[in-house]
Amino acid sequence: MTSELNTQNSKLLFPVSDLTWDKFIYPRGSKSDKTISAYVEALEIGAQFPPIRIQRVLNYTDADGNEIIEVTIILDGIHRWFAFKEKGIKEIAAVEWKDRPIDYEKNKTALLLESAKYNTSHGDRLSSNDKKRVARDIASTDPECKWTESALAEKLGVIQQTVNTWISDIRARQKASRNTTIIRLSRLGWSQEKIAEVVGLDRSVISKNVQNTKISDMHTLLAQGHDMEYIARHYNMDLPLAWALRLEGKTDQEKFKELGWGLRTWDQWSFNECDERFGDDWPGRIPAQLIAHTLFFFTKPGDLVLDPMAGGGVVSDVCLLFERKCQAFDLTTRDNRPEIQYHYWDPQKWTWPVTKKPDLIFFDPPYYIKKEKAYREKANEKAPSISSCTREEYERFFEGFFTLAHKQSKETTRMAFLNADWRDFESTPASKEKPDKSITIFDYHRLLSKTGWETIHRIECPLSSERLSGNQVQRMQDKRILGTVGRTLLIAKRS
Ligand SMILES: C[S@@+](CC[C@H](N)C(=O)[O-])C[C@H]1O[C@@H](n2cnc3c(N)ncnc32)[C@H](O)[C@@H]1O
Missing domain, CATH: 3.40.50.150 (Vaccinia Virus protein VP39)
Structure with a gap:
């Protein structure tokens, strides 16, 4: 890295060709050619741009599946970066988020949110679709529901109700598979404490779930001619558990x-x-x-x-x-x-x-x-x-x-x-x-x-x-x- 200084949040000049556009982390669904052209024109008349935001990451796999030890990804400023490339400018002013490389896989969600945060606040704002994608990506990689709807809403600059509608199906599925685990383990004789430990929930939630396992309309579905595969899918559970409930x-x-x-x-x-x-x-x-x-x-x-x-x-x-x-x-x-x-x-x-x-x-x-x-x-x-x-x-x-x-x-x-x-x-x-x-x-x-x-x-x-x-x-x-x-x-x- 050709850095002038490299302490946290300090500005440095970074080689344009050494930067990576990570399509998962950088939340814009598709880049805007109109914005890039506008920036190119602005550069031609000597405009100065604020620094882009970057981060060095370790253990990175690129889009072709190659494992790379360390890369620098762009968190904010993709259009500026494209404009600099188009103008043949070799270095771009950048600010690094953390002053040390961080593990990519372990910090994926944090990187995504950091990137989203910049992108909600500056000129070329994230579209609602981009925000929705960020919220859904985070929810699906967070089965323990550590990110609440309100925390996501705050980060993405939208109201909680909007996040609810974006991710409610993902959360419902996650809850269903968690419920399935709870029912399965409890029927196999696991204590509520031990189940709570495995699924990461409070004991009181476990006991409520265990009490609510009566599947009263299963027999109606069977009478309508549905098979057990259909019924298992209907209740979001695995086939053996659906059979166990049917034979109870x-x-x-x-x-x-x-x-x-x-x-x-x-x-x-x-x-x-x-x-x-x-x-x-x-x-x-x-x-x-x-x-x-x-x-x-x-x-x-x-x-x-x-x-x-x-x-x-x-x-x-x-x-x-x-x-x-x-x-x-x-x-x-x-x-x-x-x-x-x-x-x-x-x-x-x-x-x-x-x-x-x-x-x-x-x-x-x-x-x-x-x-x-x-x-x-x-x-x-x-x-x-x-x-x-x-x-x-x-x-x-x-x-x-x-x-x-x-x-x-x-x-x-x-x-x-x-x-x-x-x-x-x-x-x-x-x-x-x-x-x-x-x-x-x-x-x-x-x-x-x-x-x-x-x-x-x-x-x-x-x-x-x-x-x-x-x-x-x-x-x-x-x-x-x-x-x-x-x-x-x-x-x-x-x-
Ligand atoms: C014959 S398979 C069991 C198959 C199983 N009854 C089924 O129908 O799917 C034997 C299992 O023993 C496990 N195993 C072998 N040595 C073990 C050890 N020292 N400690 C724990 N598990 C072991 C293997 O991982 C393997 O899954």
């Missing part, structure tokens, strides 16, 4: 029927597909029906289910449907799954994040190194998924986890443990497989017994074999390779 108060069996799931009476639970309505697309996602059956046979409404490795959140969705409480954890968390809390099960330092003794632990860990790459991509090096473990580390992990879970459970707690045999079969004929390389259901059973759990049921929940093409199957047969589609749910109790 029905018996477990009635719920199976309404969801279109046949209830299996014997210990072979075979489901070809995941039900796309519940849980997110996730590596190793399991069918909602499998969880529903586990809840049906081993829990009752109101019981607490612990999902220690929640992944795509299908267990909490099914708990919502069947009116069970749920505490869910994973090493990856996402905004659309507020109920999944971050927890890294660390064999070097075991901790137990669950606040109440669970009635059921539904444990669906990675099946040894199956999908290792997919889980590695979701984890980080300091807290890797157990699918990156060696065989010995993997076994030790389960021994540690089962011991901890045993200590933290009650007499009646059940452990539902889902896993599949991992065998070294990929290109190995069945008779040549090396058993020391495999880890099977017998190993998990052994580890459960060793840590004080008695296996009381073994339920087969096979994976589909249709994933393999005819050619692949032929090749396996030619080499006498014995594939694995078995997947087993072990139910254990404290011995």
